[in-house]
Amino acid sequence: EPEVTQTPSHQVTQMGQEVILRCVPISNHLYFYWYRQILGQKVEFLVSFYNNEISEKSEIFDDQFSVERPDGSNFTLKIRSTKLEDSAMYFCASSTGTGPYEQYFGPGTRLTVT
Amino acid sequence: AQSVTQLGSHVSVSEGALVLLRCNYSSSVPPYLFWYVQYPNQGLQLLLKYTTGATLVKGINGFEAEFKKSETSFHLTKPSAHMSDAAEYFCAVRTSGSARQLTFGSGTQLTVLP
Numbered sequence: 001e002p003e004v005t006q007t008p009s010h011q012v013t014q015m016g017q018e019v020i021l022r023c024v025p026i027s028n029h030l031y032f033y034w035y036r037q038i039l040g041q042k043v044e045f046l047v048s049f050y051n052n053e054i055s056e057k058s059e060i061f062d063d064q065f066s067v068e069r070p071d072g073s074n075f076t077l078k079i080r081s082t083k084l085e086d087s088a089m090y091f092c093a094s095s096t097g098t099g100p101y102e103q104y105f106g107p108g109t110r111l112t113v114t
Numbered sequence: 115a116q117s118v119t120q121l122g123s124h125v126s127v128s129e130g131a132l133v134l135l136r137c138n139y140s141s142s143v144p145p146y147l148f149w150y151v152q153y154p155n156q157g158l159q160l161l162l163k164y165t166t167g168a169t170l171v172k173g174i175n176g177f178e179a180e181f182k183k184s185e186t187s188f189h190l191t192k193p194s195a196h197m198s199d200a201a202e203y204f205c206a207v208r209t210s211g212s213a214r215q216l217t218f219g220s221g222t223q224l225t226v227l228p
Contacts, residue, residue, distance in 0.1 A: 004157070031214060043158070043204060045215040056215055091157060101214050102148060105158035 002026045004106035006092050012112045013082055021077045021109045023092030029104075030097040032075045034067065036060070036088040037108075043091065049075065082113045116141040116207050120219035123209045133177075133192040135222045137205030140186060147188040148206045148216065149179055158204065164188060175199070198228045 005024045013019050025032050034046040047057045049067050067076045075094075079086055089110050093103040121136040139145060146165050148157040162173025169181040175198075179190045188205060205219040 006157075033215070035216075042220050043206075043216075043218040045217070048214055058215070093158075095214070101146075101208070102160055102163050102217060103214075104160065105150070106156040107155075 004092055004094055004104055006090075006106035006109050007104050008109060009107065010110045010112070012114065015084060015113055018087075019079050019082055019111065020077075021090050021092075023075045023077075023090065023106055024073050025075055026104055027073070028096065029094035031055075031095045031101060031103075032069070033093040033095075033103060034077045035091045035093065035105075037086075037091065038088045046077075053089030079111075081084070082111075084113050087111060088111045116145065116209055116216055116217045117208055118207050118219035120203075120222050122222055124223045126225040126227055127195045129197055130194050133190070133195045133199065133224065135190040135203050135205075135224065137179075137188045137190065137219060138186055139188060139205070139207045141207055141209055143209045146208045147179075147181060148208070149173065149177070149188075149190050149199065150204045150206060150214050150218075152202045152204065152221075154201075160188070161203075171218065192193055195224075195226045197226050197228065 007022045032049045037043045045058050047061045048055045064080045068076050089108045091108045092106045095101040095103045117140045119138045145216050148163045149161040162171050164171050164181045172178045177192045202221045205220045206216040
């Protein structure tokens with residue numbers, strides 16, 4: 001069964017460093033998403049991406065964040081200058097272009113900023 | 115704006131007992147509703163969804179949920195709990211317009227006692 005994959009599973013970085021989180025969505029899906037879950041809090045929407053551009057973003061997704069689909073399979077989230085409060089589990093998801101667009105999630109990347 | 119409330123951050127049931135996890139939503143337009151399950155150290159797995167039509171929807175692993183518009187509820191049930199059901203369960207809503215972001219509840223941790 002096709003699934004969303006994410007690498008790395010755990011990333012530790014120092015405050016101020018840039019990180020790139022990688023995702024491989026399900027191959028025939030057209031919409032891609034990033035969510036994050038700070039420990040003990042809700043899963044929060046960050047951004048959605050369709051047709052090589054951002055279609056929606058939340059207030060959390062400020063100028064330090066960017067997304068890219070550099071090739072036909074990968075979808076990345078870049079955080080330019082990490083802060084302590086960026087420590088969270090980051091989930092990638094994808095969905096088809098039809099129907100209610102149920103989203104299929106990857107296993108997540110745990111980002112720890114020290 | 116849409117929101118989701120899950121009553122009870124922790125629910126414990128005995129093996130073989132009924133599982134009932136509560137979810138109430140608010141949405142200004144007809145919603146799409148989802149339940150996701152998260153096992154330890156894993157991503158979010160789609161359990162079931164409501165889009166339109168039949169208000170009682172069945173999902174994987176014997177779970178079902180009923181959409182009640184008058185009560186703005188989408189409670190998750192399973193007649194007989196199994197030890198393997200122990201996990202965190204998230205209710206999520208998406209409005210039926212063009213926006214595709216999911217809004218999640220805060221989650222309910224289900225413990226199944228032997």
